[in-house]
Amino acid sequence: MMEKQYFQFDGLILENGTFFGPVTLAYETLGTLNDDRSNAILICHALTGDSHVAGTEDGGKKGWWDIMVGPGKAVDTDRYFVICSNILGGCMGSTGPSSIDPATGDPYGLTFPVVTIHDMVAAQKRLVDHLGITRLHSVIGGSLGGMQVLSWCYHFPDMVRSAVVLASTLRHSALAIAFNEVARQAIVSDPEWNKGHYYGTSFPATGLSVARMIGHITYLSDESMRQKFGRKLQDKEDFSFDFDTDFQVESYLRYQGAKFVERFDANSLLYITKAADYFDLSKYLDYDEVLMKLKDAAVKFLVVSYTSDWLYPTYQSREIVKVLKRNSLDVSFCEIEADCGHDAFLLPSDRLASMLSGFLSGVGPAGERRHP
């Protein structure tokens, strides 16, 4: 049975230059930390994930990556000590816009600062420090989690031995920003949003569910939607000739939207999508010092993309690979054939499982350079 734990600290200086605190991070761990604290793996969750990465929670809910993480699985918790924390700005136990501001006694709402991927990672680093771990065997993440992995490598190269970046990017593209902006507009144009002050009074359920519907489209693909829904109608023989649900795909999106509203905070979605949009490591990569540090530390990279992912297409993963290659860093890359779109990294895949487990085994126990 997995139990959510909480780590509190005074706060941190954010990328925007201001101090923010106190901060609470909700996290879960699996497996056992070994005596020299060298077997820890940090898993970074995606946009709407949480700290419950694997195992079974109270109430029987399985973790979001239970297929890959557990005893004898690709990320083997018999060997590794796995940590997963909810991101700063989230709403699954870590400090975010729905948390109470101790200064006022009310939820932060829009007084919560705009945080970045780096801020999320800086908070995670405090947690890793707190657990007494100086170097992570690996940092693993897909999508927004992959951005956190890259940010970890960039900001704390001495603390990682290997990095796994799945279906992610060095910088958010115009297409990805565009979808996020439509999602945000759906929320802020809902009158119930009330400029972010809705806690305890109302909830922008319509806006948030439309935002989720848009998100879901970007996680699928033309091919997967064609296979899953085609033009099939929902519980009817013919068109209704009104604006109720006609097609199965409409029904599916509405269902996903409605389900999401029950578990996610609208303001958190605004903040997290903004953090993703701000993400651009490519502008820093002229700065060779970090790449040299990663090289000196012999950090191993595994980059994986999916053929039908149109949110973070393969060329964006290749961009990551290219930068690492140019600097003679140790990088592996595989584009997995999949027709289910961006979501593929969350679905069962023997291919990913065998690569992950082989890659993690190949990471040196101490991570020292073999050829000084």
Add this chain to the structure above:
Amino acid sequence: MIRYDLSIIENWIEPGSRVLGLGCGDGELLYALKTKKNVEERGIEQSEEGVSACIGKGLSVIQGDFNTELSDYPDQCFDYVILSQTLQQVYEPAGLIRSMLRIGKKAVVSFPNFGHYRIRLQLLLSGYVPVTEQLPYQWYDTPNIRVLTIRDFERFSKDVGFRILKEVAINTTDRDMHGSIVRFLPNVRATYGLFLIGKERG
């Protein structure tokens, strides 16, 4: 047990060196080099199956086309760049060899010898395009777009301008698992030619 031609290449590689394998397949040679010679290995392979098998063995391999992937690597960043049994499938061999010798101090090139007597006899006696264990395709489905002989490669070195540092001709059996070195009439009796090459002096 490693394939005979690969075991010869393995012997040529200095322990602890940096090696790039082009078209490295499922990583048989790179894995042997990594575990036995402690090399720092990199590979480029086009197929998802091959790449995932390599990564699953803990090898550092990138999925891609080595005709375009080499340009990203800095000059002389490898001790060896290996092109094993693939030269006959390369669209622009001279350009590829120049790239290999730009990013690598030395290169290893091996290929099936089209001068082997069985190939010569097949064409002479049957009149059909030869099909052998080493070149097992029909003319209409072969990926081998430019077959060559050991002698061709020697002349090619002068035309392109690289040095042959080592040259071994081998005759293989049992699906290339076993073999022997051919010293007498190599261009007629060898199934494969293996070359260690470097840049021209000066």
